Amino acid sequence: MAKTSGVVEVSKLHRTTEVFVSHRNARLTVFGRRLLVARVRSGRPVAHAAEEMGISRPTAHKWLSRWRAEGDAGLHDRPSRPHTAPHRTPPGLEASVCRLRSERKLGPARIGPVLGLPASTVYRILLRHGLNRLARLDRPTGLPVRRYERDRPGELVHVDIKKLGNIPDGGGWRVLDRASGDRNRQATTDQRKSCKPVIGYSYIHSAVDDHSRLAYSEVLPDERQHTAIAFWQRAHAFFTAHGITVERVLTDNGSCYKAKQFTQALAAAGITHKRIRPYRPQTNGKVERFNRTLLDEWAYLRPYASNDERTTALADFLHTYNHHRCHTALAGKPPISRVNNATGQYT
Numbered sequence: 001m002a003k004t005s006g007v008v009e010v011s012k013l014h015r016t017t018e019v020f021v022s023h024r025n026a027r028l029t030v031f032g033r034r035l036l037v038a039r040v041r042s043g044r045p046v047a048h049a050a051e052e053m054g055i056s057r058p059t060a061h062k063w064l065s066r067w068r069a070e071g072d073a074g075l076h077d078r079p080s081r082p083h084t085a086p087h088r089t090p091p092g093l094e095a096s097v098c099r100l101r102s103e104r105k106l107g108p109a110r111i112g113p114v115l116g117l118p119a120s121t122v123y124r125i126l127l128r129h130g131l132n133r134l135a136r137l138d139r140p141t142g143l144p145v146r147r148y149e150r151d152r153p154g155e156l157v158h159v160d161i162k163k164l165g166n167i168p169d170g171g172g173w174r175v176l177d178r179a180s181g182d183r184n185r186q187a188t189t190d191q192r193k194s195c196k197p198v199i200g201y202s203y204i205h206s207a208v209d210d211h212s213r214l215a216y217s218e219v220l221p222d223e224r225q226h227t228a229i230a231f232w233q234r235a236h237a238f239f240t241a242h243g244i245t246v247e248r249v250l251t252d253n254g255s256c257y258k259a260k261q262f263t264q265a266l267a268a269a270g271i272t273h274k275r276i277r278p279y280r281p282q283t284n285g286k287v288e289r290f291n292r293t294l295l296d297e298w299a300y301l302r303p304y305a306s307n308d309e310r311t312t313a314l315a316d317f318l319h320t321y322n323h324h325r326c327h328t329a330l331a332g333k334p335p336i337s338r339v340n341n342a343t344g345q346y347t
Contacts, residue, residue: 027054028063030075033075094125097115102142105137130144149210152211153211154209156248158210159249159250159257162291165201170306206287207238209244212244213286214242223254228262229262232262233265236269242339322336
């Protein structure tokens with residue numbers, strides 16, 4: 001029972017806060033209702049005051065009755081939700097729905113037959129508890145993901161590295177057939193391992209500002225500490241050129257980031273270095289999500305004939321991402337729209 005109640009309590013924390021406002025055709029606001037009460041208290045007949053305010057007598061009597069019973073608080077809007085819902089699903093059954101969703105990741109069509117509920121009812125329960133989308137749940141624990149966003153640019157910058165296989169000159173087997181791809185590999189490199197050509201890897205170092213999502217990336221030959229330090233210095237110059245003062249840098253626990261020289265390089269610029277908890281890449285989620293965008297919209301966007309061609313295309317992708325690409329987390333605006341000196345940056 002403790003586990004079930006825990007699921008319900010966690011889901012309650014993630015419900016949407018209700019805000020009640022007057023409907024768009026309402027004649028009276030809270031100020032108008034106060035004016036109605038004042039006119040009646042001054043001696044005006046209710047019928048006359050109602051006509052002057054452009055409302056019916058029953059409506060005027062309703063607000064007067066609420067004011068007499070509750071005072072000024074009675075003149076505010078109320079939710080239209082009924083006080084009681086006798087046919088609502090019992091709390092224990094709702095807790096079972098939440099438990100099956102969180103622990104087994106089942107959908108409404110599978111939870112319904114297990115508990116004897118219509119799939120539509122299960123979906124409304126999941127929606128009520130904020131569990132209707134699996135993307136909002138942490139896969140290992142099944143708890144709703146806590147999303148955060150820093151208040152200003154530069155308060156936190158996420159840094160990470162993505163490893164990509166190099167492309168042989170002329171294209172690999174994904175562009176050509178396997179035999180032609182192997183010939184291009186052998187013609188591109190003289191390095192061998194077990195008699196097979198070794199093309200190697202490229203390492204995409206990326207830095208993403210938490211608040212604005214402004215991104216900077218470079219394709220580099222390795223992920224050693226000196227390479228990571230040099231990359232950050234160029235990334236820092238990029239953010240500075242956009243009017244962003246970097247305060248903190250968040251990285252994973254890779255060897256290049258655990259090196260003292262990397263932390264010292266940040267400290268020399270007055271920047272605090274933070275590392276995520278081991279095995280919790282979700283903490284560095286904004287740059288992890290940016291890495292996925294890199295793969296979808298740059299690295300694997302089209303077949304490239306060489307590694308240099310793919311590397312050259314990165315600059316165009318970054319410009320589009322920062323200045324023109326609609327970002328769902330920014331209400332459909334590009335990252336540059338949140339930068340302090342955005343004026344003149346749209347080119």
